[in-house]
Amino acid sequence: MDIKKITIFSGVNKFGKKENFEPIDIKKGEIVAIVGPTGAGKSQLLYDIEKLAQGDTKSKRKILINDEKPSREQRLSLENRLIASLAQTMNFLTDLPVKEFLELHIKARGKKSSPGLIKEVIEEANQITGEPISPDMNLLNLSGGQSRALMVSDLANISISPIVLIDEIENAGIHKEKAIEVLVEEGKIVLIVTHDPSLALAANKRLVIKNGGIVKVLETTIREKGIAHYLNWIEGYNMEIRDEIRKGQEVKEVALFCEPRKKDIK
Numbered sequence: 001m002d003i004k005k006i007t008i009f010s011g012v013n014k015f016g017k018k019e020n021f022e023p024i025d026i027k028k029g030e031i032v033a034i035v036g037p038t039g040a041g042k043s044q045l046l047y048d049i050e051k052l053a054q055g056d057t058k059s060k061r062k063i064l065i066n067d068e069k070p071s072r073e074q075r076l077s078l079e080n081r082l083i084a085s086l087a088q089t090m091n092f093l094t095d096l097p098v099k100e101f102l103e104l105h106i107k108a109r110g111k112k113s114s115p116g117l118i119k120e121v122i123e124e125a126n127q128i129t130g131e132p133i134s135p136d137m138n139l140l141n142l143s144g145g146q147s148r149a150l151m152v153s154d155l156a157n158i159s160i161s162p163i164v165l166i167d168e169i170e171n172a173g174i175h176k177e178k179a180i181e182v183l184v185e186e187g188k189i190v191l192i193v194t195h196d197p198s199l200a201l202a203a204n205k206r207l208v209i210k211n212g213g214i215v216k217v218l219e220t221t222i223r224e225k226g227i228a229h230y231l232n233w234i235e236g237y238n239m240e241i242r243d244e245i246r247k248g249q250e251v252k253e254v255a256l257f258c259e260p261r262k263k264d265i266k
Helices: 042-050 072-076 098-108 115-128 144-157 176-185 197-202 222-246
Strands: 005-009 024-027 031-035 062-065 083-086 163-167 189-193 205-210 213-219
Touching (some): 042 083, 042 163, 042 189, 042 205, 083 144, 098 115, 098 144, 115 144, 144 176, 176 197
Parallel strands (some): 031 189
Antiparallel strands (some): 005 024, 005 062, 205 213
């Protein structure tokens, strides 16, 4: 099914008070950041979308697909899931080499396995993580960053799910900007729960959660996109220094330049 957009309709917050926002359209290839303090109810929104809620969850929200109510099969099917999730922690329990795991996953998705596809998944994962992954590495030996990078690339290249839900990708120690880029390049709808300013400002819009309800919908401005780009540059530079330290090299200087915020100027 070609998912052109999903729409979120208002429900109630944790106190039973009705949310006050117009239906939110999220289109194919868009990134939406879900922001708010810890315990605000961000995970509940992910849950509503994952379940394609029809007023039957705690929040009473409704989710439409291409302006239509999802069918029972779309909500319950395990074989043709419309929605894939990436949790905060990623631990493999299967004692398999990376290559064999990917082959099994490709078959499970009804695709034809090929050396080219497996190579593409691993190469793209290695652009996301600073710790290279090889086809013969055992899944149980992968670090948290390697595991998350592999699953992001898997979602982009193997998974047929057009909607991806991500919970705090910034905790994985990976190149976050590249991770989101590979998903969007495949035309996925991406929703991210995040506390990371560069991720939040790089999204197309931000849904602000408070007391279990969506209290504000913010379209990202061009200026905010520029700030996100700068913050990503700082983080990328920091990761370069980290790699130098890992390799046992000396760090003799730090070439970071930043203007003070106006409120910091006395």
